[in-house]
Structure formats: structure tokens, C-alpha cells
Amino acid sequence: MSTAMAHALNASLRDAMRADDKVLLIGEDIGPLGGVFRVTDGLQKDFGDDRVVTSPLGEAGIVGSAIGLALAGYRPVCEIQFDGFVFPAMNQIVTQLARYRHRSEGRISLPVVIRIPVGGGIGAIEHHSESPEAYFAHTPGLRVLCPSDAQEAYDLLGQAIRCDDPVIFLEPKRSYWSKGDVDPSAPAVDMERARIVRPGDALSLVAYGALVPVAVKAAGVLAEEGREVEVIDLRSLSPIDDATVVESVRRTGRLVIAHEASQTCGIGGELAARVQAQAFYELEAPILRVTGYDTPYPASRLEEEWLPNVDRILEACDLSLSH
Amino acid sequence: MTSATPTTEPWSVLDAAGRLRQDDRVPFGADALDLRAAYRDMVLARRVDTEAIALQRQGELGLWPSMLGQEGAQVGAGSALRAQDVVFPTYREHAVAWCFGVDPVQLLGLFRGTTMGGWDPRERNFNLYTLVIGAQTLHAVGYAMGIVRDGDVGTGDPDRDRAVLVFLGDGALSEGETNEAFVWAAAQNLPVVFFCQNNQWAISAPFSVQSRVPAAERARGFGFPGVRVDGNDVIACHAVTQAALANARAGGGPTLIEAVTYRRNPHTTSDDDLRYRAGSENDEWATRDPIDRLRALLTGGDHSPQIDEAFLADLAREEEELAERLRGGCRALPVPAAGDPFLHSLGSMPRDLERQMNEHLAFVAAAEGDHS
Numbered sequence: 001m002s003t004a005m006a007h008a009l010n011a012s013l014r015d016a017m018r019a020d021d022k023v024l025l026i027g028e029d030i031g032p033l034g035g036v037f038r039v040t041d042g043l044q045k046d047f048g049d050d051r052v053v054t055s056p057l058g059e060a061g062i063v064g065s066a067i068g069l070a071l072a073g074y075r076p077v078c079e080i081q082f083d084g085f086v087f088p089a090m091n092q093i094v095t096q097l098a099r100y101r102h103r104s105e106g107r108i109s110l111p112v113v114i115r116i117p118v119g120g121g122i123g124a125i126e127h128h129s130e131s132p133e134a135y136f137a138h139t140p141g142l143r144v145l146c147p148s149d150a151q152e153a154y155d156l157l158g159q160a161i162r163c164d165d166p167v168i169f170l171e172p173k174r175s176y177w178s179k180g181d182v183d184p185s186a187p188a189v190d191m192e193r194a195r196i197v198r199p200g201d202a203l204s205l206v207a208y209g210a211l212v213p214v215a216v217k218a219a220g221v222l223a224e225e226g227r228e229v230e231v232i233d234l235r236s237l238s239p240i241d242d243a244t245v246v247e248s249v250r251r252t253g254r255l256v257i258a259h260e261a262s263q264t265c266g267i268g269g270e271l272a273a274r275v276q277a278q279a280f281y282e283l284e285a286p287i288l289r290v291t292g293y294d295t296p297y298p299a300s301r302l303e304e305e306w307l308p309n310v311d312r313i314l315e316a317c318d319l320s321l322s323h
Numbered sequence: 324m325t326s327a328t329p330t331t332e333p334w335s336v337l338d339a340a341g342r343l344r345q346d347d348r349v350p351f352g353a354d355a356l357d358l359r360a361a362y363r364d365m366v367l368a369r370r371v372d373t374e375a376i377a378l379q380r381q382g383e384l385g386l387w388p389s390m391l392g393q394e395g396a397q398v399g400a401g402s403a404l405r406a407q408d409v410v411f412p413t414y415r416e417h418a419v420a421w422c423f424g425v426d427p428v429q430l431l432g433l434f435r436g437t438t439m440g441g442w443d444p445r446e447r448n449f450n451l452y453t454l455v456i457g458a459q460t461l462h463a464v465g466y467a468m469g470i471v472r473d474g475d476v477g478t479g480d481p482d483r484d485r486a487v488l489v490f491l492g493d494g495a496l497s498e499g500e501t502n503e504a505f506v507w508a509a510a511q512n513l514p515v516v517f518f519c520q521n522n523q524w525a526i527s528a529p530f531s532v533q534s535r536v537p538a539a540e541r542a543r544g545f546g547f548p549g550v551r552v553d554g555n556d557v558i559a560c561h562a563v564t565q566a567a568l569a570n571a572r573a574g575g576g577p578t579l580i581e582a583v584t585y586r587r588n589p590h591t592t593s594d595d596d597l598r599y600r601a602g603s604e605n606d607e608w609a610t611r612d613p614i615d616r617l618r619a620l621l622t623g624g625d626h627s628p629q630i631d632e633a634f635l636a637d638l639a640r641e642e643e644e645l646a647e648r649l650r651g652g653c654r655a656l657p658v659p660a661a662g663d664p665f666l667h668s669l670g671s672m673p674r675d676l677e678r679q680m681n682e683h684l685a686f687v688a689a690a691e692g693d694h695s
């Protein structure tokens with residue numbers, strides 16, 4: 001059945017709430033409006049406002065009270081309205097949510113999920129197109145997931161909710177209305193593992209979230225030229241599945257990493273460091289990154305070119321293959 | 324405690340039918356405001372809003388947050404400012420911007436995606452729109468601290484003493500930063516006036532989600548006065564803001580003004596308000612329109628008419644000219660250059676960023692070459 005990612009997420013929330021009555025949702029405008037992206041559409045009507053809580057306007061409040069609810073035995077799923085508005089909650093996330101388990105010497109885990117729409121490409125105003133994943137991946141004690149299609153969204157969100165650790169769940173907003181087949185009864189994948197989307201032996205191309213379909217498109221172009229690129233969808237940004245990437249690079253000898261987030265201290269740099277340490281002698285070209293630039297996200301009239309696109313990925317692949 | 328105590332009845336001197344009424348709490352009467360000018364400002368600012376919505380529908384703007392229904396609060400507050408005062412707006416203060424002399428064409432760039440800001444805040448002390456709820460309240464506090472250190476408060480010189488006017492919505496009352504701003508302003512008795520337009524809704528959240536008591540009542544707990552004013556009464560809004568600013572400039576400290584009004588349009592052009600509120604509520608508030616009410620007063624009401632057909636005809640002509648200027652100006656807004664984000668990131672460009680910029684510019688040039 002072909003389903004938009006937003007609907008797959010809605011179904012995943014619904015199924016999780018049916019399966020466990022400790023699961024509840026908190027966020028701004030998630031009630032009658034269904035959230036600004038309609039991911040919680042109809043859930044307050046069906047589960048009541050005790051389980052689908054329209055919060056006051058405050059992100060520290062959303063995450064801080066989710067921590068309290070988790071301590072009381074609930075499994076809160078928070079919605080942050082846009083990537084750029086998670087920062088008032090950073091104190092609660094970094095100093096409390098990520099550390100409770102450590103502070104309690106492993107006795108207390110906080111099964112809190114924080115859903116955040118991320119990324120650009122929707123023609124929005126400032127703070128609505130951010131890629132904050134590195135802040136979270138840099139914070140020990142958090143898991144960070146980012147699905148790239150409807151099936152992954154359904155599957156990973158369900159696992160995130162069942163997981164006893166705090167999970168930052170990044171939803172590529174550009175993909176909300178992209179459709180894909182969703183099978184709710186498909187066996188759950190290992191949420192810590194990357195996925196090989198398209199096999200190949202000429203070059204390894206790693207992406208996540210909204211850039212996975214872009215990478216697949218680039219691989220299609222290269223295939224027409226007779227070069228089979230292996231596309232890997234990271235899925236989990238923390239922990240990061242370097243093993244799958246290293247295994248791929250051992251076969252291809254080349255690695256290009258693409259993400260929308262700025263380059264410096266991004267996921268790409270981390271992955272590159274790990275791969276060169278483990279596959280140094282198999283590498284036939286420098287590891288290349290195609291990323292957002294080290295500027296704040298630009299005005300929307302510039303975003304199309306600022307964002308990594310098929311052409312920029314192809315340019316990097318050509319450069320890598322020329323070595 | 325219920326919210327219906329008499330002290331929380333909004334201060335008001337102009338009723339919904341456009342009749343002046345006695346309310347001794349309001350510090351100045353109708354003669355403190357140039358009513359014809361206020362009427363003109365409200366009408367023209369509303370036209371800016373209407374045109375912007377039309378431009379969004381035509382695809383010229385990505386988004387527009389309408390202020391329909393809030394003109395009384397905004398022109399009342401905006402007309403109480405002196406040139407040396409400083410404004411920190413949210414993203415909805417189009418009529419305040421109008422009163423403070425910001426070219427309305429410049430309001431459009433942010434929503435057209437041609438700029439991150441749109442005007443030079445140093446030109447007329449009207450800061451850039453802030454999209455992160457509540458953040459600007461602390462900027463206002465810091466600016467007021469600067470004013471105190473400059474000695475520009477309590478001198479008695481009307482051209483020297485300054486105050487800061489910061490806008491916020493009812494939703495912003497819930498952000499921690501807003502509450503920190505209240506604490507700081509109170510503790511240091513700063514020359515800052517918090518102007519909260521309680522338009523009843525924060526996107527889909529009704530005011531009751533944010534507060535059990537009127538916003539103005541919170542001020543007392545922080546240690547400064549709060550005033551609840553009829554936000555659709557431009558005369559009362561002007562009077563309470565003028566008094567609060569005068570008090571702040573004189574060194575009397577902060578005030579929280581809660582202007583009770585209503586966001587008659589959806590949150591933005593992207594919103595669908597009938598999912599969470601009844602159309603009848605919108606219709607009900609339309610009968611309390613701030614412009615209609617002042618027109619009723621000015622064209623008859625209790626006094627001899629202060630505006631006539633000729634005035635209205637002139638204003639209608641002015642409106643059309645403004646609308647045309649907006650439409651043309653919007654389409655002519657300069658598209659930023661591909662290098663701008665790099666140039667505007669830091670005061671001097673680090674070498675690696677320069678390398679990124681050059682790579683990007685070469686890439687853009689090549690792509691343009693391909694297309695031509």
C-alpha cells in the first residue's frame with residue numbers, strides 16, 4: 001500500500017499507542033490541528049487529550065515534563081514543531097535527558113522520543129530548514145535516528161518508542177509527502193544498522209534522510225555511464241554504523257558522504273575519520289563530502305543551489321572516480 | 324480566582340459601536356491621539372496586510388502572517404513611540420512597522436525568501452522580525468540596560484529619555500525566556516514596556532492553554548504593573564502605551580500591557596484555522612473591528628464628524644497607490660547573490676569558508692552555463 005511518510009508516522013504512533021497505554025504524545029498544536037505537518041492528525045480525537053497533550057508554547061516544558069512522565073512510568077513522544085525551535089529544550093535534552101541513566105548508574109532509563117521535522121527544501125522562512133543532528137549525535141546518552149522513506153519511518157518510529165533509551169527522531173520534512181509502500185507487519189529491522197539501498201562496486205555513496213532519494217538518483221545517472229554506485233542509508237546517526245560503511249568501502253575503495261547539514265563537525269567528518277582508520281589501505285581516493293556549507297541556512301530563493309543536489313553529488317563522485 | 328473579576332475588565336474608552344465611554348482608569352482621553360491620523364494608519368496598514376495575502380496567493384510570497392483585527396493595538400502602541408525609542412517586534416507587527424516608518428515593501432522580502440531580514444534596524448530603531456517565540460524579550464531587556472548605562476533615562480529631557488517597546492504574543496508568555504525577561508526587567512527596574520497582543524490563539528492553542536489568569540495579572544507577581552486594555556480600541560491602547568513609555572523613560576520601570584484582541588485570519592497563510600476554531604468566533608470578533616469603530620466615531624457618533632467624504636476618498640486613493648507600490652515593489656525585490664550567505668556569516672571570511680564559497684560560485688556558474 002503506497003503511503004506518504006507523514007501518514008506512515010501517524011500509523012506508527014497510532015499502533016504504538018494501541019499497543020501500550022503508557023505511550024502518550026506532547027507537543028504544540030498536536031491536538032485538533034494534528035500538528036503543522038498533520039503527523040498527529042486524528043489522534044487526540046481517538047485517544048483523548050490525556051494521551052495527546054496540546055502543550056503550552058515552550059520546548060523546555062515539553063521535554064522537561066516528558067522526563068518527569070518517563071520517571072513516572074510513561075513513554076512520552078514529544079513533537080518539536082520545527083528543527084529551529086528545539087533549542088529552548090537543549091538544556092533539558094543535554095543536561096538531563098541524555099544523562100539520567102549515567103547519573104543513576106544505569107538504574108533509570110528515560111524512554112522519551114523527541115520527534116523533530118528537519119531539513120530544508122520547502123521554501124520556508126528562517127529556523128524552518130535546519131539540520132541540527134550533529135548537536136545530538138555529539139551528545140553521549142542519546143540515540144539519533146533519521147528515516148528516509150515511509151517504511152523506514154513507520155518501522156524506526158515504532159522501535160524508537162519501544163526503546164528504553166532517549167531517542168532523537170529526525171523526520172526529513174521534505175519527504176513527508178513522498179509516498180512509498182508500507183507493510184506494518186514487516187519484520188523489524190535492526191535500528192542501529194545502516195541499509196544498503198542499492199548495491200554497487202564502483203563507489204560507496206552514503207546519505208541519510210532527504211538526501212537518500214537524491215543519492216539514488218545520482219547513482220542512476222552513474223549507472224547509465226556503466227558505473228554501479230553502492231548507496232547506503234545510514235538510518236542511525238548515533239550510534240553510527242561504520243561497520244556497514246567500512247565493509248562497503250573495502251569493496252569499492254571510494255567513499256562520498258552527503259548531508260544537508262553544514263560541513264564542519266558534521267556526521268560526514270565523523271564517518272570519514274572512522275572509515276580511514278579502518279580501511280586506509282583499501283581506499284583508492286580521498287573521502288569526499290557533499291554537504292551544506294558552513295553558513296547559516298540561506299534565504300529560500302538561494303536554497304535550491306545551496307543544498308546538496310544530484311549535480312553536486314555527481315561532481316564529487318566523478319572526482320573520486322578520477323583518482 | 325476567576326478571570327472575570329472587575330479589575331480585569333479591559334480598559335476601554337471606545338466601545339464596539341464607536342461611542343466614547345467613561346473609563347477613569349485610562350490615563351488620557353481621545354484628544355491625546357490624532358484620531359484622523361490613527362484612522363489613516365490603521366486603514367493603510369490593513370491594506371499592506373491585504374495586499375501581502377494576495378501576493379502570497381499569487382505565489383509571490385512563500386508565507387504571510389496576517390495581522391487582520393490587530394490594527395487598533397498596533398497603531399495605538401506604535402503611535403505612542405518617540406523616534407529615539409526602540410522597538411523589538413515579533414513577526415506580526417506590520418502596523419507598528421508602518422507607524423515607525425519602515426517601508427512596507429521591505430516587510431515582504433523575508434516572506435518572499437529574498438532576504439533574512441529586510442531593513443536596516445539602525446535606521447529607525449525598529450529591529451528585525453524575530454521568529455523564535457519569546458527570544459526578543461531578552462534582547463529588549465539588554466537594550467534597556469544599555470539605555471540605563473548611557474544615562475538616557477530619567478533626565479527629564481523629552482528628546483533624550485528613551486524606552487524600549489517589545490512585542491509578544493499570548494503564546495510567548497509560556498516560554499521560559501519571556502519569564503526571564505520579566506525577572507530581569509523587574510529586578511533592575513528597566514525602561515522597557517512589554518506589549519502582549521493577546522489575540523486569543525497561538526496557532527491552534529487557545530489562551531487557556533497558556534494561562535489561567537489574564538496576562539496582565541502576571542506582572543504583579545514579577546513586581547511591576549500590568550494593564551489589560553481593549554486591544555481593538557486604538558484610543559485606549561495609545562493612552563496606556565503612552566503612559567507606560569513615559570513612566571519607563573522617566574525611570575519608573577517596566578509595565579506589561581495586555582491588549583485583548585483577536586487574530587481574525589489563520590495563523591499564517593499556511594494555516595487552516597477552521598480545524599481548531601469555529602468560524603462563528605471569527606465572525607463575532609469581526610463585529611468589534613478596530614477600524615469600523617473609529618470610523619463610526621469619526622463620521623458621527625457623539626460629536627460632529629471629524630472625517631468627511633473627501634477625507635475618505637483621499638484615503639481610498641492613497642490605499643490604491645500603496646497597493647500598487649507594494650505589488651511592483653515586491654516583484655522588484657532584489658534576489659540575493661549566491662555568495663551572500665558566505666559574506667554575511669562572519670566579519671571576516673575564514674579561509675576554508677572562502678574556499679567553499681569559490682567552489683559554490685564555480686558550481687553555480689557552471690550550472691547556469693549548462694542552462695543557457
Ligand SMILES: Cc1ncc(C[n+]2csc(CCOP(=O)(O)OP(=O)(O)O)c2C)c(N)n1
Nearest residue numbers: 085415454455456492493494495524525526
Ligand atoms: C521557540 C518557538 N517554538 C515554536 C514556534 C512555532 N510557532 C510559530 S508562531 C507560534 C505561535 C505563537 O503564538 P503567539 O505567541 O500567541 O503569537 P501570535 O502568532 O498569535 O501572534 C508557534 C508555536 C516558534 N516560532 N518558536
